[in-house]
Amino acid sequence: MDAWQGLMEGFATALTPMNLLFACIGVLLGTAVGVLPGIGPAMTVALLLPITYNVEPASAFIMFAGIYYGGMYGGSTTSILLNTPGESSSVITALEGNKMAKAGRAAQALATAAIGSFVAGSIGTALIVAFAPTIATAAVQLGAPSYFAIMMLALVAVTAVLGSSKLRGFISLFLGLAIGLVGADLLTGQNRMTLGVPLLSDGIDIVVVAVAIFAVGEALWVAAHLRRRPLEVIPVGRPWMGKEDWKRSWMPWLRGTAFGFPFGALPAGGAELPTFLSYVTEKKLTKHPEEFGKGAIEGVAGPEAANNASAAGTLVPMLSLGLPTNATAAIMLAAMAGYGIQPGPALFEENGDLVWALIASLFIGNALLLILNLPLAPVWARLLRTPRPYLYAGILFFASLGAYAVNLQWFDLLLLLVLGLLGLLMRRFGLPVLPMIIAVILGPRLEYQLRQALQLSSGDWSTLWSEPVAIIVYICMALIFIVPLVMKRVRGTGTGPDAAGSTAAESPDGR
Amino acid sequence: MVHRRAFLAGSLAGLTLAGCGVTRGENAGSRRLRMMIPNRPGGGYDLTGRTAVRVMEEEKITPRFEVFNVVGASGTVAMARLINEAGNDNLLQCMGLGVVGAVYTNKSDARVSIATPIARLIEEVEGVVVPADSPFKSIDDFVAAWKADVKGMTVGGGSSPGGPDHLFPMEVARAVGIKPADVNYTPYDGGGEILAALLGSKLDMATTGLGEFTEQIKQGKVRVLATSGEKAQKGAHAPALKDAAIALTFTNWRGILAPPEISTERRQELIDLLQQMHDSQGWKDVLAEREWTDAFVTGEEFGTFLKAQDERVATTLKELGLA
Known part of the structure; x- marks a missing residue:
């Protein structure tokens, strides 16, 4: 009852014309920075921090919330249309989204991303209202062993996306792990595989890798074949989602939310892991496995919902513990400190009006995003009818801009080109792209959590199953392995060779 | 590790700074200065550097002042850039204790003691x-x-x-x-x-x-x-x-350096600019608001401090096999 009243008052604050204007600016800015690869919400909020000296706290946070959600959403647009993920959390979206776009279903992909983000964002925001303090206290109990277990689960799930040739899948996976190793070792500060180049000691940014492999690799591939192959004209397609699209999207939206929200709330969760888990889950559960790798709508709906839900989840520890779980939250906390507002359990009592205004503005920002983006989806989709030489020139431009914007170093352009060539070679030799991208994301984190766990236990390996969450995850992993085997036994030999071989029946991810 | 982004700083900085004062005659500050930040926007050096620049602009100590980020190897890349810009007397760099150590762990020759010390600003x-x-x-x-x-x-x-x-x-x-x-x-x-x-x-x-x-x-x-x-x-x-009864004092400080080989007169001019900033009400307000501890020293005194810190960090890291 109290919460409801608070929320209503929050809406009253957030819906004043001035604050609504700030929300609009925030959402537009957020979408813009989300669309531009390499420029993320953290940076935008950081650079807008000085305005907090001049405006009301509520207005500033309403704008920041708009930027944050907008950025999470905007990344999907370029992923789908140009195969150029703007953020690491929308890398997975590019996989199916871009295939859909090429099949003339860009509008549907954009729409399912927009609606999925809206659904996930709204549910996530509602969950903040309901559970913020409880979740936050539980989340800090998770230590490195639990994170390691969760990431191991994710790594096991990678085998589901290795593609039809396991050998090629593993080559790609290990290439990714190798790229992930570059940089200063986090625990000892020793440089690894940096060839003495200081610019490599921070590691290679995932955005640079993804943009290079996806966008540059593809542009080179197309350029290499343009003269030999007739132009494929991208069909125009229908402008809106059909009944079938809705039917296939709503469950992935909900499942994506279920993955994204808790990961957002975990101190070391992040937005990338849930998008990836959501993708793998949808791939397993779909009734249209043949479409995966060729543009399955589930593969866009799930991950997009997951990344927006994780954005909402991030606010849980931020508001209730003052614990930032990502860069954007850290900067929003700095802004709070600037106003003399201290997050923590007392926040809801002491600055209740502000918190509720922020939460109400999250709902409003979400709605604004939907209103802004849904009608634009068919318009954006027409972009793909640009003649291919111009389209790919544009893609290369965006890719370079993105790679440069990550660190403002020319060196990253060089990396982009080298990795782009690698992307071309991978396409030439039929190596699937997905295992590599996932390895780049997962590898360093897996290593970090393992080493941290072992460091804290002075090298005692039993620490890895010292936390209940870790044990539960390992049991789940064991079940994933054992259940199919048992099922096969129980059913007897009559079911034929492909009963347990569902993962093998996949279309190759590479082209 | 996760988030590393940069932004087209100029355009936004321009937005927020529109309406700031222009030159005030032919004083030292009327030249167009640039401030290099050795980590990404939102980080500690970024906050200090940008705040100092904002105070200088708002107090009309300098005209518009460009801030840019050079990211890489915890500040080593920016430090190398500063040393390479020897003689450039319109460039400043915000840095601190973390950069001193990063130079060693990254085995770089761009030691902080080579640069021209301008001022130490704050400590934590x-x-x-x-x-x-x-x-x-x-x-x-x-x-x-x-x-x-x-x-x-x-x-x-x-x-x-x-x-x-x-x-x-x-x-x-x-x-x-x-x-x-x-x-x-x-x-x-x-x-x-x-x-x-x-x-x-x-x-x-x-x-x-x-x-x-x-x-x-x-x-x-x-x-x-x-x-x-x-x-x-x-x-x-x-x-x-x-x-x-543990004989140790240790503070995490932040300060401003200039490239090596700038003239003594220009160095004094730059020190004067920061002295003016330090004495301004704007800076006092910022210190109070951010709960930063004032640790202002300039020129030679800062240089001596910097050398001592450099040696102290090197000793510790050598003992750990990191330098």
Whole structure:
């Protein structure tokens, strides 16, 4: 009852014309920075921090919330249309989204991303209202062993996306792990595989890798074949989602939310892991496995919902513990400190009006995003009818801009080109792209959590199953392995060779 | 590790700064200056550097002042750039203790002592912090337990090796007679993760800038056993290390450098600009608002300090095999 009243008052604050204007600016800015690869919400909020000296706290946070959600959403647009993920959390979206776009279903992909983000964002925001303090206290109990277990689960799930040739899948996976190793070792500060180049000691940014492999690799591939192959004209397609699209999207939206929200709330969760888990889950559960790798709508709906839900989840520890779980939250906390507002359990009592205004503005920002983006989806989709030489020139431009914007170093352009060539070679030799991208994301984190766990236990390996969450995850992993085997036994030999071989029946991810 | 983005700083900075004063005649500040930030927007040096620039502009000490970020290897890349710009007398760089260490851990030759020291601006005290339910009630309790089992005591900090949160526990260890190389130090990805580890009691002790946890200390969610400054810190409810008979003072400072080989006159002009900034009401307000501790010294005095710090960091890191 109290919460409801608070929320209503929050809406009253957030819906004043001035604050609504700030929300609009925030959402537009957020979408813009989300669309531009390499420029993320953290940076935008950081650079807008000085305005907090001049405006009301509520207005500033309403704008920041708009930027944050907008950025999470905007990344999907370029992923789908140009195969150029703007953020690491929308890398997975590019996989199916871009295939859909090429099949003339860009509008549907954009729409399912927009609606999925809206659904996930709204549910996530509602969950903040309901559970913020409880979740936050539980989340800090998770230590490195639990994170390691969760990431191991994710790594096991990678085998589901290795593609039809396991050998090629593993080559790609290990290439990714190798790229992930570059940089200063986090625990000892020793440089690894940096060839003495200081610019490599921070590691290679995932955005640079993804943009290079996806966008540059593809542009080179197309350029290499343009003269030999007739132009494929991208069909125009229908402008809106059909009944079938809705039917296939709503469950992935909900499942994506279920993955994204808790990961957002975990101190070391992040937005990338849930998008990836959501993708793998949808791939397993779909009734249209043949479409995966060729543009399955589930593969866009799930991950997009997951990344927006994780954005909402991030606010849980931020508001209730003052614990930032990502860069954007850290900067929003700095802004709070600037106003003399201290997050923590007392926040809801002491600055209740502000918190509720922020939460109400999250709902409003979400709605604004939907209103802004849904009608634009068919318009954006027409972009793909640009003649291919111009389209790919544009893609290369965006890719370079993105790679440069990550660190403002020319060196990253060089990396982009080298990795782009690698992307071309991978396409030439039929190596699937997905295992590599996932390895780049997962590898360093897996290593970090393992080493941290072992460091804290002075090298005692039993620490890895010292936390209940870790044990539960390992049991789940064991079940994933054992259940199919048992099922096969129980059913007897009559079911034929492909009963347990569902993962093998996949279309190759590479082209 | 996760988020590294940069933004078209100029355009937005321009937006927020529109309406600032133009030149005020032919004084030293009327030249167009640039401020290099050695880490990404939103980080500590970024906050200090941009705030200093904003105060100088708002107080009309200088005309518009360009701020840009050079990211890489915890500041080593920016440091190398500063040294390469020898003789460029319109460039300044914000830096601090973390950059001094990063230069060594990255085996770079661009030592901070080569650059022209302009001014040290602020400093922050580090704290020895434990979870609320920790068995250690005082720094003596902790040191006794630490000496008994060095490797079994887990120490965490928000910086990678060579950074302030890493150097501080090593120096504490040496001061109480523990070999720094034996310290079981785990780096965390920034203050947020450290806080999570403390709240979840995953660590025996954390070393971190006190400013990060002001509120959690107030609420009793974490406890401070000792602070690293000359005097006990208000609100920390703990003694300074010195008062607890551990002969060590340690502060994480931030300051401004210029490239090497600039003229003495120009150097004095730049020092005067920062002196004006330091004396302004705007800067005093900022210090109060951010709870930064004023540590202003300029020119030679800062140079001497910088050399001493450089040597001190090098000694510690050499002992650890990192330099």
